[in-house]
Amino acid sequence: MSDPVETEPLDLPQPRPARQGFLPIHTNAFDRVFIAVIVFVAINLLWMRFLEASIPLTVGTVLSVILGAFIVARG
Amino acid sequence: MRSSSVGWLFLTPTFFVLFVFGVVPFLYVLVIGFTQWNSFAADPTMHFVWAENFRRLVFDEPFLRSLWLTLKFAVFAVVGEVVLGYFLAQFFMRDFPGKGFFRTLHTLPLVVAPIAVGATWRLLTVPGLGPLPYYLDRWFGYEFNIGRYPSQAFAATVVMDIWHWTPLVTLTLLAALSAMPKEPFEQAQIDGANRFQMFWHITLPLLKPAILATVFIRLMDALRTVDEVWMLTGGGPASATRYIGLYIWRVVFPKTDYGYGSAMSLLTLYLTVVMCWLLYAALVARRDLRRPE
Numbered sequence: 409m410s411d412p413v414e415t416e417p418l419d420l421p422q423p424r425p426a427r428q429g430f431l432p433i434h435t436n437a438f439d440r441v442f443i444a445v446i447v448f449v450a451i452n453l454l455w456m457r458f459l460e461a462s463i464p465l466t467v468g469t470v471l472s473v474i475l476g477a478f479i480v481a482r483g
Numbered sequence: 484m485r486s487s488s489v490g491w492l493f494l495t496p497t498f499f500v501l502f503v504f505g506v507v508p509f510l511y512v513l514v515i516g517f518t519q520w521n522s523f524a525a526d527p528t529m530h531f532v533w534a535e536n537f538r539r540l541v542f543d544e545p546f547l548r549s550l551w552l553t554l555k556f557a558v559f560a561v562v563g564e565v566v567l568g569y570f571l572a573q574f575f576m577r578d579f580p581g582k583g584f585f586r587t588l589h590t591l592p593l594v595v596a597p598i599a600v601g602a603t604w605r606l607l608t609v610p611g612l613g614p615l616p617y618y619l620d621r622w623f624g625y626e627f628n629i630g631r632y633p634s635q636a637f638a639a640t641v642v643m644d645i646w647h648w649t650p651l652v653t654l655t656l657l658a659a660l661s662a663m664p665k666e667p668f669e670q671a672q673i674d675g676a677n678r679f680q681m682f683w684h685i686t687l688p689l690l691k692p693a694i695l696a697t698v699f700i701r702l703m704d705a706l707r708t709v710d711e712v713w714m715l716t717g718g719g720p721a722s723a724t725r726y727i728g729l730y731i732w733r734v735v736f737p738k739t740d741y742g743y744g745s746a747m748s749l750l751t752l753y754l755t756v757v758m759c760w761l762l763y764a765a766l767v768a769r770r771d772l773r774r775p776e
Contacts, residue, residue, distance in 0.1 A: 433764055446757055453750075456534070457541040465534070 431483045440483040444476030451475070516745040523739045536746035545722065546747065549730040550754070556637070556726055557705035560644040564701055565694060567645060568652025575653065576660055590650045597647070601714025604643045608715070629716060633723030636716045640724050643711060648704070652697050659693035660686075695766055699759050706755050727751050 429435065431443065455468030516536060520529040540546060575586050592600070607613045608629050616627040629636040667685045676684070709728035712718070718725035718733075731751070735744035 442760075446753075446760070449753055450757075452534070453537060453541055456538050460538075 429483045431479070435483055437480070440480045443483060444479045447479065448472040448476050512745045512748055515741055516749045518742045520742045521739050522741070529742075532742070536743050537750070539743065540746055540750060545725075546727075546730060548722065549725050549727050550751075552637075552723075552725065553706055553727040556641060556644075556708070556724075557702055559641045560648075560705045561698055561701045563641065563645045564649045564652045565698060568649050568697070569656055569690075569694075571649065571653040572656035572660055575657055590654065592647050593650045595647070597708075597710040598714055600643065600647050601711040604639065604646075604711075604715050608639055630720055633720055636720055636724050640712050640715060640726075643715060644705065644708065647711065648701060652701065655693055655697045656690065659690050663689050691766065695762070698762065702758060702762075703755055706751065706758075 429440075431440075433439075435443070451468055451472035452465065455463075455465055459468065515529075517531060517533060518529045519532045519535070521527065571589065575582065575589075595603075605613075608615050608627070610616045610628045610630065619625040619627045627635060629639045663686070667689075668681060671681050671685060707728050708726060709732060712724055712726055713729060713732075716724040718729045727747070731744055731747045734740050734747060738744075
């Protein structure tokens with residue numbers, strides 16, 4: 409029987425623990441930024457289609473930025 | 484620390500290729516999507532127009548109709564491929580004479596180029612020449628003409644896609660079925676479970692990752708299908724099979740409206756990502772939610 413080979417432990421980064429906020433899934437920071445971007449685009453497109461005739465798009469953009477920030481912070 | 488550095492060194496060529504052929508073209512399309520640019524127009528310069536292309540997009544009825552058609556096509560094609568692929572995979576799990584031969588034969592559509600698949604199906608379905616309209620008329624008195632009837636043209640594109648891509652699903656599910664442990668099935672049999680219960684409570688959960696991966700790949704492919712459909716129907720009759728890929732092609736190449744075409748491409752990419760993410764969140768991420776910490 410030969411001696412077991414000693415191996416150097418790999419210095420791998422530990423994954424950050426997933427968190428559960430108000431979103432119905434566990435998320436990490438990347439997930440929340442991704443969802444915020446998706447929501448930002450969706451709100452702006454729907455605003456242009458249905459609301460821009462009466463309310464300027466800037467309002468929708470500001471709202472979607474606020475919502476995006478909320479998702480990133482508390483999602 | 485040294486291992487990490489060596490790892491990053493080995494990954495550098497991959498990142499470089501990904502950056503040059505993936506990230507840079509995406510950023511280029513992203514920038515063009517916010518411009519008005521037609522290099523063959525009277526004014527060939529590029530003008531930054533903010534979200535004007537997207538504003539035009541959400542009111543473009545033919546584009547929205549194409550988008551809806553593409554979603555319908557993708558759902559019919561992917562569901563058909565997964566269901567048929569599962570049954571074929573189960574069939575190829577059994578032993579029968581000539582199994583290897585038939586398994587190879589059934590994967591042949593995969594190696595055919597999409598444009599050749601479209602040409603083949605055109606020869607099969609063109610009225611007055613193809614065997615399909617001829618025999619449908621002779622045996623059932625059914626008039627099959629994909630150049631005249633929109634629903635038949637749509638169905639023909641779906642069937643063609645299923646014919647072309649089901650073998651991929653079969654191979655993926657066959658690999659997943661082959662790798663399944665036998666013990667849960669033996670225990671279920673001892674407990675008196677019937678075939679449906681075994682399928683629902685054992686086979687399907689164990690197959691879920693493979694099915695999900697296959698659905699992702701096929702969904703992305705189906706949403707950007709162009710060449711097969713272009714060859715078979717050319718987007719017609721009228722606009723019955725003018726899927727989003729064909730629509731973008733018409734805007735970008737014959738009309739040379741690069742800004743608007745880029746905006747369409749970006750929206751299509753956005754919808755593809757959203758659909759895949761929703762599917763992932765519904766089938767995988769929610770399961771994690773139920774799991775205790």
